[in-house]
Amino acid sequence: MKIFRHQRKCREKTRKNGTxxxxxxPEKSKTPAETPTPINFSYKVVQIPETAPTPPPRPAPEKTE
Structure with missing residues (x-):
């Protein structure tokens, strides 16, 4: 109940001030949104090429010869 009351007060304050x-x-939302995007991209790009193409090409030519 206390939290709800506080939310109401906060909303009324925002309505009066508007800022x-x-x-x-927006300031808080912008920081976290910009950080996870580049980290996820780098992680995926580095993990996919280093784990997939490295092991299969090595055993293939050895067995053929």
Whole structure:
């Protein structure tokens, strides 16, 4: 109940000011969204080529010869 009451107060404050709560929203959302994107890309790109193409080509030519 206390949390709900606090949320109500926060909403009323935002309505009156119009910038108190909105300022914290986009700034916080931008930082985490930009960090996971490059990390995920690098992880996938490095793991896929180093794990797949390396083991199969080595045993193939040895067996053929």
């Amino acid at each position: 108190t709560h909105k300022r914290n929203g």
